Amino acid sequence: MPSLNSTFAGIKSPNPFWLASAPPTDKEYNVSRAFEAGWGGVVWKTLGLDPHIVNVNGPRYGAVWGPDRSLMGLNNIELITDRPLGVNLKEIKSVKRNYPDRAVVVSLMVPCDEASWQGILPQVEETNADGVELNFGCPHGMSERGMGSAVGQVPDYIEMVTRWVKSNTRMPVIVKLTPNITDIRYPARAAKKGGADAVSLINTVSSITSVNLDTFSPEPSIDGKGTHGGYCGPAVKPIALNMVAEIARDAETSDLPISGIGGISTWRDATEFLLLGAGNVQVCTAAMAYGFRIVSELQSGLLEWMNDKRFESVTDYRGLAVSNVTDWQNLNLNFVTKARIDQDLCIKCGRCFAVCEDTSHQAIVINSGRTFEVIDEECVACNLCVNVCPVEGCITMEQLKPGMVDKRTGQTVDENPLNWTQHPNNVLACTTD
Amino acid sequence: MGNSVYSPGTLPARLTPHEYEVNFSDINPGLSLHEAMVEADRCYFCYDAPCVTACPTGIDIPLFIRQISTGTPRAAAKTIFDSNILGGMCARSCPTENLCEGACVREVAESEPVEIGRLQRFATDTLMDENIHPYKRAHETGKIIAVIGSGPAGLACSHRLAMHGHNVEIFEEKPFLGGLNQTGIATYKTVNDFAQQEVEWLLKIGGIKFQLNKTVKDLEDLHKLTQDYDAVFVGAGLGDVNRLNIGSDKFQEAVTFIEELRLASDYGNIPIGRNVVVIGGGMTAIDAGVQSKLLGSENVTIAYRRSRSEMGASEHEINLALKNGVKLLTNAVPLGMSGDGTDEKLILGRTEIIGGKIQQIEDTIELPVDQVFMAIGQKLEFGPGSLAIDAGKIVVDSHGRTSVPGIWAGGDCTNLGEDLTVTAVAQGRDAAEDIHRHLSK
Numbered sequence: 001m002p003s004l005n006s007t008f009a010g011i012k013s014p015n016p017f018w019l020a021s022a023p024p025t026d027k028e029y030n031v032s033r034a035f036e037a038g039w040g041g042v043v044w045k046t047l048g049l050d051p052h053i054v055n056v057n058g059p060r061y062g063a064v065w066g067p068d069r070s071l072m073g074l075n076n077i078e079l080i081t082d083r084p085l086g087v088n089l090k091e092i093k094s095v096k097r098n099y100p101d102r103a104v105v106v107s108l109m110v111p112c113d114e115a116s117w118q119g120i121l122p123q124v125e126e127t128n129a130d131g132v133e134l135n136f137g138c139p140h141g142m143s144e145r146g147m148g149s150a151v152g153q154v155p156d157y158i159e160m161v162t163r164w165v166k167s168n169t170r171m172p173v174i175v176k177l178t179p180n181i182t183d184i185r186y187p188a189r190a191a192k193k194g195g196a197d198a199v200s201l202i203n204t205v206s207s208i209t210s211v212n213l214d215t216f217s218p219e220p221s222i223d224g225k226g227t228h229g230g231y232c233g234p235a236v237k238p239i240a241l242n243m244v245a246e247i248a249r250d251a252e253t254s255d256l257p258i259s260g261i262g263g264i265s266t267w268r269d270a271t272e273f274l275l276l277g278a279g280n281v282q283v284c285t286a287a288m289a290y291g292f293r294i295v296s297e298l299q300s301g302l303l304e305w306m307n308d309k310r311f312e313s314v315t316d317y318r319g320l321a322v323s324n325v326t327d328w329q330n331l332n333l334n335f336v337t338k339a340r341i342d343q344d345l346c347i348k349c350g351r352c353f354a355v356c357e358d359t360s361h362q363a364i365v366i367n368s369g370r371t372f373e374v375i376d377e378e379c380v381a382c383n384l385c386v387n388v389c390p391v392e393g394c395i396t397m398e399q400l401k402p403g404m405v406d407k408r409t410g411q412t413v414d415e416n417p418l419n420w421t422q423h424p425n426n427v428l429a430c431t432t433d
Numbered sequence: 434m435g436n437s438v439y440s441p442g443t444l445p446a447r448l449t450p451h452e453y454e455v456n457f458s459d460i461n462p463g464l465s466l467h468e469a470m471v472e473a474d475r476c477y478f479c480y481d482a483p484c485v486t487a488c489p490t491g492i493d494i495p496l497f498i499r500q501i502s503t504g505t506p507r508a509a510a511k512t513i514f515d516s517n518i519l520g521g522m523c524a525r526s527c528p529t530e531n532l533c534e535g536a537c538v539r540e541v542a543e544s545e546p547v548e549i550g551r552l553q554r555f556a557t558d559t560l561m562d563e564n565i566h567p568y569k570r571a572h573e574t575g576k577i578i579a580v581i582g583s584g585p586a587g588l589a590c591s592h593r594l595a596m597h598g599h600n601v602e603i604f605e606e607k608p609f610l611g612g613l614n615q616t617g618i619a620t621y622k623t624v625n626d627f628a629q630q631e632v633e634w635l636l637k638i639g640g641i642k643f644q645l646n647k648t649v650k651d652l653e654d655l656h657k658l659t660q661d662y663d664a665v666f667v668g669a670g671l672g673d674v675n676r677l678n679i680g681s682d683k684f685q686e687a688v689t690f691i692e693e694l695r696l697a698s699d700y701g702n703i704p705i706g707r708n709v710v711v712i713g714g715g716m717t718a719i720d721a722g723v724q725s726k727l728l729g730s731e732n733v734t735i736a737y738r739r740s741r742s743e744m745g746a747s748e749h750e751i752n753l754a755l756k757n758g759v760k761l762l763t764n765a766v767p768l769g770m771s772g773d774g775t776d777e778k779l780i781l782g783r784t785e786i787i788g789g790k791i792q793q794i795e796d797t798i799e800l801p802v803d804q805v806f807m808a809i810g811q812k813l814e815f816g817p818g819s820l821a822i823d824a825g826k827i828v829v830d831s832h833g834r835t836s837v838p839g840i841w842a843g844g845d846c847t848n849l850g851e852d853l854t855v856t857a858v859a860q861g862r863d864a865a866e867d868i869h870r871h872l873s874k
């Protein structure tokens with residue numbers, strides 16, 4: 001039987017599923033119930049100095065829905081904890097005492113001066129928490145006060161603050177990164193230079209989810225006005241996966257442990273992060289959308305997959321996909337595929353035809369009897385039909401084996417790979433002969 | 434020329450082999466992967482879900498559906514079997530419209546519940562088709578428990594006991610295991626010999642021995658058979674039936690007819706009347722009526738002594754009968770027969786319900802009959818001896834304990850039985866847990 005046991009930045013937990021710093025982790029009552037449901041660890045809702053901040057007293061979330069009103073994206077204008085520091089610290093201590101086998105990490109955000117950090121760190125150590133996470137990510141509210149993403153967007157600040165923290169505590173330090181930046185490698189490198197034990201990402205993406213067509217106010221609307229919030233949930237997963245991969249394959253940070261966050265709702269999502277180099281994962285929106293019980297599915301799904309693949313532990317497959325992430329110029333241009341429609345599965349909706357005819361390469365015909373067929377002479381293998389077909393597995397991509405003729409180009413498929421750096425059309429190509 | 438639907442009398446082979454095949458094929462075939470994914474997507478993952486409360490075995494329905502939708506049907510099956518080891522048969526036979534699906538919030542929202550039963554079948558079939566038995570026994574405890582009867586109650590109890598490391602010995606009077614799963618559930622609900630396959634799969638847990646063709650008449654009899662058991666579970670069902678006092682060779686018990694049909698290797702061998710009347714208003718009456726029609730009977734009438742709304746069968750089942758061309762005659766009681774040979778008629782008296790009581794009124798109906806099936810209830814055959822009895826059934830508490838220490842009971846033979854496979858499974862399982870607690874003391 002495979003084991004889900006996890007060690008991340010020296011912190012042990014019975015599984016790699018942690019709850020991210022957010023409302024699910026903002027008090028002892030929640031966290032205890034989360035642990036009862038089976039979560040491996042939590043990052044406590046971000047603490048700040050007293051006097052504690054205040055939140056808006058109207059709606060703080062906006063949403064984007066998929067079909068059947070399933071929540072695809074959530075946006076929030078909530079700030080860090082709005083409870084006194086002492087109350088949180090007392091509860092953290094109590095939780096850690098009651099659940100010694102679970103990971104309890106404390107997220108922190110204090111003003112950008114060393115004294116503030118020197119003040120709070122010993123108090124956190126006193127709770128016996130397993131580590132701290134530095135919230136350099138929050139894109140709204142706190143950033144206006146010079147904290148959160150205001151720090152996270154300046155690599156020099158990240159390095160400086162991380163160094164202060166490392167020199168003032170024995171606890172492992174995780175630096176949480178904001179995605180609201182053009183190249184995620186710079187803040188990750190800065191965190192590493194500052195001595196971080198790990199990075200976690202992503203925090204939320206700056207966003208406006210919708211505008212009310214009657215009141216002309218962005219949503220969520222507070223007395224007729226709105227502000228940009230932080231976007232998260234399934235919609236942000238692709239952004240997060242890419243950023244995790246960028247850090248994992250960057251020579252300067254490839255050995256830096258990564259806690260993967262962003263849009264994880266199912267065991268599959270979690271596994272994708274682990275394969276791209278994350279050492280564990282954190283979840284917020286999925287728990288906020290469905291409750292703590294989803295962790296049962298995360299555990300059973302990952303275990304079943306590990307069993308099928310004969311992996312014994314989480315470290316057996318961590319990062320296995322990293323070496324397969326490469327730059328465009330290295331992709332094999334002699335890899336040729338064609339779309340294939342399974343006539344038994346096809347329900348004849350015609351969407352593949354519509355998208356190919358109107359927006360791609362006019363490579364699908366409607367035959368008599370409303371059957372749809374791919375014209376190999378035209379198909380560039382773009383994958384659009386596969387992506388819009390409502391029946392999973394109905395359209396697939398079939399590889400043309402070396403020696404076969406690509407009817408579109410008239411060329412025989414070469415068994416030797418050829419990428420852009422070697423391509424004759426590339427004026428900068430370096431020939432190998 | 435062979436027989437047809439219109440051939441007079443009670444005859445076999447009224448239909449062609451192809452017609453039998455079509456008529457007795459799976460009434461509710463399994464979902465394809467695509468269908469399952471689309472349906473699973475509809476579940477809201479409700480908190481304290483009403484569907485779970487409505488399932489007598491309390492399967493964690495939102496969890497198993499989420500496991501299907503995330504591509505892990507085997508994990509989903511495990512979730513189901515954790516609560517209900519006969520989840521495969523229940524997926525086929527449960528009147529879901531009265532149970533889980535009736536309580537689904539999407540029934541409230543758009544009168545279209547999540548198809549929980551079919552999703553359950555999708556998951557359990559996936560695991561069982563791979564012939565995986567997902568449980569291992571705990572360390573042997575050296576204890577042995579006698580189980581009387583191998584219906585859903587006895588099987589569920591045996592499996593749970595075996596899982597806890599106990600040894601089980603089943604005594605079964607029939608030449609096969611399964612109880613009404615094998616002989617009662619309508620043929621078109623459990624095709625391809627599923628009941629026997631399920632039993633074989635269940636026994637893979639190990640630690641369960643059985644003796645077939647072994648009737649345990651009563652507790653004294655059991656005592657003679659085996660002296661050294663640590664506990665007894667009675668899951669003997671209701672082996673006997675209620676009969677009408679009308680002397681005619683045209684009268685037959687519906688359950689016997691259904692059993693013959695279930696065990697038949699060729700439906701063409703089963704004689705069926707051109708004119709059939711079924712007496713009763715429950716699930717058994719519906720099953721006998723529908724299956725008569727499917728065997729090629731021209732006229733099938735279900736005669737019930739009270740009104741339609743008082744019938745034990747659910748609206749869904751009644752509609753199934755009507756859809757198959759079965760006629761419903763309510764407020765009618767059989768009085769006797771008239772005529773002879775192929776001209777015989779069943780005389781029924783009209784009734785009214787006055788103050789909840791059936792009153793016959795001065796009005797009779799005559800129906801031509803070749804066969805009459807009685808489906809007016811079953812009763813206990815197993816001799817209860819010193820066990821406390823209420824309305825002909827063994828009295829148990831919520832743990833399945835009878836009035837005699839060391840003896841537990843569950844399923845149809847108890848006062849808490851509900852004539853449902855799934856309830857029998859729940860009672861068998863819960864009694865096993867209580868026996869285990871008792872023996873672990």
Ligand SMILES: Cc1cc2nc3c(=O)[nH]c(=O)nc-3n(C[C@H](O)[C@H](O)[C@H](O)COP(=O)(O)OP(=O)(O)OC[C@H]3O[C@@H](n4cnc5c(N)ncnc54)[C@H](O)[C@@H]3O)c2cc1C
Pocket residue numbers: 526527528581582583584585586587604605606607610611612613614617618619622647648649650651668669670671672688691716717720814815816843844845846851852853854855857
């Ligand atoms: C025709 C019919 C159709 C039905 N259809 C459905 C349906 O679609 N859905 C549903 O949920 N429920 C249905 N039911 C009800 C369901 O089958 C029963 O509620 C369920 O099988 C009860 O399980 P049990 O284990 O208590 O008893 P049974 O299934 O009756 O099993 C009892 C077993 O004990 C054995 N036995 C009895 N006495 C002795 C003895 N003295 N010694 C040894 N062995 C003995 C019997 O041979 C039998 O194998 C139907 C019932 C009938 C009659």
Ligand SMILES: Cc1cc2nc3c(=O)[nH]c(=O)nc-3n(C[C@H](O)[C@H](O)[C@H](O)COP(=O)(O)O)c2cc1C
Pocket residue numbers: 020021022023045046074075076078079080081107135137138176202203204231232233234236261262263264282283284285286
């Ligand atoms: C309402 C809300 C409040 C949040 N508060 C914090 C916070 O206090 N500190 C923090 O580091 N991240 C905070 N986050 C960000 C989450 O921890 C997480 O990084 C982000 O939501 C992406 O993960 P997800 O897609 O699983 O939700 C918050 C997110 C939400 C939705």
Ligand code: SF4
Pocket residue numbers: none
């Ligand atoms: S989720 Fe709870 S706190 Fe939030 S608005 Fe609804 S009732 Fe109020």
Ligand code: SF4
Pocket residue numbers: 341345346347348349350351352353372388389390391394395
């Ligand atoms: S989109 Fe898919 S289902 Fe629809 S016509 Fe094309 S192949 Fe068939």
Ligand code: SF4
Pocket residue numbers: 475476477478479482483484485494495498536537538539547549
């Ligand atoms: S009630 Fe319906 S929607 Fe809710 S959990 Fe149960 S099956 Fe899903």
